[in-house]
Amino acid sequence: MVCLARHRVGTEVAFFLQDLDGGGAERAIVSLAGEIANRGHGVDLVVGDADGEYRTEVSPAVRIENFATRSPLRVLGRLSTYLHRRKPAVVMSALDVANIMLIAAARISAYRGRTVISQRAVVAAAHPELSPGRRLLIALLRRVLFRRADALVSNSFAAAGEVQAFLGVRPDRIAVIPNAVDADRIGRLAKLPLDDYWISKSRCPLIVSVGSVTTRKDLRTLIKAFAIVKARRDVRLAVIGKGYQPAERQRIERLILDLGLSESVYLPGFDPNPYKWMAAAAVFVNSATAEGFPNVIAEALVVGRPVVATNCPGDTAELLQNGKWGRLVPVGDSERMAAAILDALDDPNSPDGRIRAADFSPARTVDAYLKVLLPKPETQASGSRQPL
Numbered sequence: 001m002v003c004l005a006r007h008r009v010g011t012e013v014a015f016f017l018q019d020l021d022g023g024g025a026e027r028a029i030v031s032l033a034g035e036i037a038n039r040g041h042g043v044d045l046v047v048g049d050a051d052g053e054y055r056t057e058v059s060p061a062v063r064i065e066n067f068a069t070r071s072p073l074r075v076l077g078r079l080s081t082y083l084h085r086r087k088p089a090v091v092m093s094a095l096d097v098a099n100i101m102l103i104a105a106a107r108i109s110a111y112r113g114r115t116v117i118s119q120r121a122v123v124a125a126a127h128p129e130l131s132p133g134r135r136l137l138i139a140l141l142r143r144v145l146f147r148r149a150d151a152l153v154s155n156s157f158a159a160a161g162e163v164q165a166f167l168g169v170r171p172d173r174i175a176v177i178p179n180a181v182d183a184d185r186i187g188r189l190a191k192l193p194l195d196d197y198w199i200s201k202s203r204c205p206l207i208v209s210v211g212s213v214t215t216r217k218d219l220r221t222l223i224k225a226f227a228i229v230k231a232r233r234d235v236r237l238a239v240i241g242k243g244y245q246p247a248e249r250q251r252i253e254r255l256i257l258d259l260g261l262s263e264s265v266y267l268p269g270f271d272p273n274p275y276k277w278m279a280a281a282a283v284f285v286n287s288a289t290a291e292g293f294p295n296v297i298a299e300a301l302v303v304g305r306p307v308v309a310t311n312c313p314g315d316t317a318e319l320l321q322n323g324k325w326g327r328l329v330p331v332g333d334s335e336r337m338a339a340a341i342l343d344a345l346d347d348p349n350s351p352d353g354r355i356r357a358a359d360f361s362p363a364r365t366v367d368a369y370l371k372v373l374l375p376k377p378e379t380q381a382s383g384s385r386q387p388l
Contacts, residue, residue, distance in 0.1 A: 011063070013373055014044040014088035016079065018098050019070065020052030022242045022270045023212065024295040025094045025120045027054055028155070028179045034059030035180070035366045041374075046082055046091070048075040053242075053270055072101070079105040083113075090114035090373045092153070096138055103145040116373060117149045119159045121292040122313045143167050151372050155179050155293035156315040175372045178315075179293045180365035181357050186302045190275035198266050199280065204234040205345060208281035208305075210274045210296045211288065213243040213267070218310070219252050221334050222287040227259045228338035233345065235264070240277050242270040278303040283344045285309070289331050291316050298360055301325060301353025306344040308337065325356045 015033050020026055030045070037043040043062045050066035058064060065086075067078040083091065083105055090113055093102040099117040106115050146152065146167050153175050154160035160176045163169045199206070207226065211217045219239060226237045243249040249267070256265045271277065274296070278284055284300035284307050291314035298319060300307050307326030309316050320326040327340040344350065 011044045011086055011088040012042045012090070014046050014082075014086070014091040016046045016091060016093040016098055016102055018048040018075065018095070018101075020047055020050055020054040020058075022053040022272075024179075025118075026052070027057070028120075028295065029094050029118075030054050030057050031180060031182065031362070032366070032369060033062045035362050036370065036373075037061035039366065039370075044086065044088060046079065053272055056272070072097070076101050076105055076108075080109040083111040084109040087111075088113055090116060092116040092118060092373060094118040094120055096142060099149075100138070100141045100145055103148050107148075114150045114373070115148075116151045116153060117146060119146075119152060119154045119163050119292075120156070122156065122158045122162055122290050149173070151175060153177055153369070153372055156291075157318060158314045159292050175368070177365060177368045177372070178319075178360050179295055179298070180362040181295075181298045181302055181360040182362050183302045183354065183357055186275050186299055189273045190279040190303050192273060192276050194276045194280050196268065198238075198268070202236060204236055205282035206280055207235055207237045207283050207285055207341060208240065208277050209237070209285045209287065210240045210277065210299075211286065212241045213239070213249045213252060214245050215248055216289055217241070218287045218289045218332065219248075220255055221332050221337060222285060223252065223255050223259065223261065223265065224334035225285075225287075225337035225341060226265065227261060228335065229341050229345075230261065230264055232342065235282075235345070236266070237261075237264060238266045238268065238277060240268060240271050240274045243267075275299065275303060278305055281305050283308060283341055285337070285341065286316070287337065288312050288314075288316075290314050294319060297326070298357055301357040304352065304354055306347065306350040307353065308340045308344055310337075319356075321356070325351050325353050 015029050033043050033045050045062050046065045048067050049070050093099045151173050160174050278300050284305040286309040290312050294316050310331045311317050311328040312331050329336040329340050
């Protein structure tokens, strides 16, 4: 186990993640940990393997405890040891497997502090990517263990509703807190130069999508929609994100080749600063089949880009207020998506999404989290809901 100690001792709040790879949940937790530490609380970021893309984004005020392993059994054992030794006042995890590990480790170590788990996606968003056996095992463990947490935080009303309906978590233990959107930070990063040879080759309008190359993001529908748009307009498409599923990336690359789009579609992979890509976009598109709280859409609103998004299970429609702040299209409908992209390209009066993004300020989010993580005695048993 590798412990990267910082300038202070004593831990009030710990956050547990399996890794710091490039996902929306990981970025949200890293940001939250930093914001809470900056308020003077002792914060640990406990990670199975901290050598991921978001390692450099961890605040210097946060102490990192790196288990330096991706073995689930080793992570479970080291997490149990950490809880027994460090004894944080509260520990919060994010994503299904980490949530399961936290509750199990708390039981193994006889941890007496407060356990909070975070459900950050609707079941429909994650389960299709799992094998049937793994899906069944996770579903069983969630049902058995999630109810043992002191509180559950969801960034999505849709995910919170599933937790209550299907897992039996009491509503008074559920808090809905949307992710924070740091407009100042995003604005600074969006202004940095986009030094990329592919970008420099053409000045035609750029369509951008940000997200991992997985079946959940349904890039096949996006590529087909782009082909329709390309037949009518001189445009290009860049998809920024890590290829977590090599087979899915291969299918996407084959589709691009079959549609004759090799010169017009670019898959550069993960970029720690996707905001400079958003800033260069004429239209931002999210083609996901399901979401929790769609971080990238909120971030695109901060950058002031017109948004086209699928009206998928989750809180996308809530975020866009049913089309007020961006165009909503049916899941898997490439023709409707293409029409919406063309409309956005031609619309000189797109709404100023920065107004909507201001609803998700870090200060408001941290206040809501601290009420759950470090509640006053009289509020410890009650959940809360922060409206979108």
